[in-house]
Amino acid sequence: MSEPKRTLPPQHQNTQPGRQGEMQPQPRSDAEQYRGSGKLQGKVAIITGGDSGIGRSVAISFAKEGADVVIVYLEETEDAHHTRDRVVAQGVRCLPLKGDVGSETFCREVVETTVREFGQIDVLVNNAAEQHPCEDFTELSREQLERTFRTNLFSMFDIVRNALPHLKEGACIINTTSVTAYRGNPHLVDYSATKGAIVAFTRSLSLALIERGIRVNAVAPGPIWTPLIPATFDEDHVAHFGSNVPMKRPGQPDEVSPSYVFLASADASYISGQVLHPNGGEPVNG
Secondary structure (H helix, E strand, O other): OOOOOOOOOOOOOOOOOOOOOHOOOOOOOOOOOOOOOOOOOOOOEEOOOOOOOOHHHHHHHHHOOOEEEEEOOOOEEEEHHHHHHHHHOOOOOOOEEEEEOOHHHHHHHHHHHHHHHHHHOOOOEEOOOOOOOOOHHHHHOHHHHHHHHHHHHHOOOOOOOHHHHHHOOOOEEEEOOOOOHHHHHOOOOOHHHHHHHHHHHHHHHHHHHHOOEEEEEEEEEOOEEEEHHHHOHHHHHHOOOOOOOOOOOEHHHHHHHHHHHHHHHHHHHHOOOEEEEEOOOOOOOO
């Protein structure tokens, strides 16, 4: 078997969820060719995990479309402030909120602060996640399993529950799932399980809210160059990251964020309960 193609410089970060400022090369968060057209003018969006990676790119793209943005992050203040600056440069407002979305109390505070500062919530992007490889499934602890589910799935329940009283007809929710929900990953069993649950959560919540005029969809990225990658995997894995998809390379965050813009805008007014798949050409069943 031939050696997998090298796609990136070998690198590793010792802390999760990773720092975008330390990555080489830097992920592309803002496609120069992307020009906003007011699709989200006057809207207010909450984006969890909005400090870096896909979340940063979504925040910038939403700002280009006219939305004010709340970015929720765990502890990466430097990354969050960089994102805030890029968002504000588009002529809109940006509020970074620091805390753990695995806490129900913090999720409630995010919603309350957003409503107090902006007066409304129109778009909710549930994007924050963590992953921890485990080579031997029998070594996956109950503690780690619960932590992954708290961050990746329970946070969505908590923030949606608190946001719902403020979401009016025409509002939308976008959840970040993953290609692993469809093909699995033997070393990310807990992470993949949360992503599969998010697909079911998206479809069920869509049916629950459709009569209220609230759309619920999801995006399932493939291998995307974000801080979570060097913070998760060893140098060799990073060096070949993304080489196994048909396009033979990892995707960039700014190749994913247009999916969120589409789902958040009136262009997707007849779409709910669906999943978009920016994954480098890998066919998936659903």
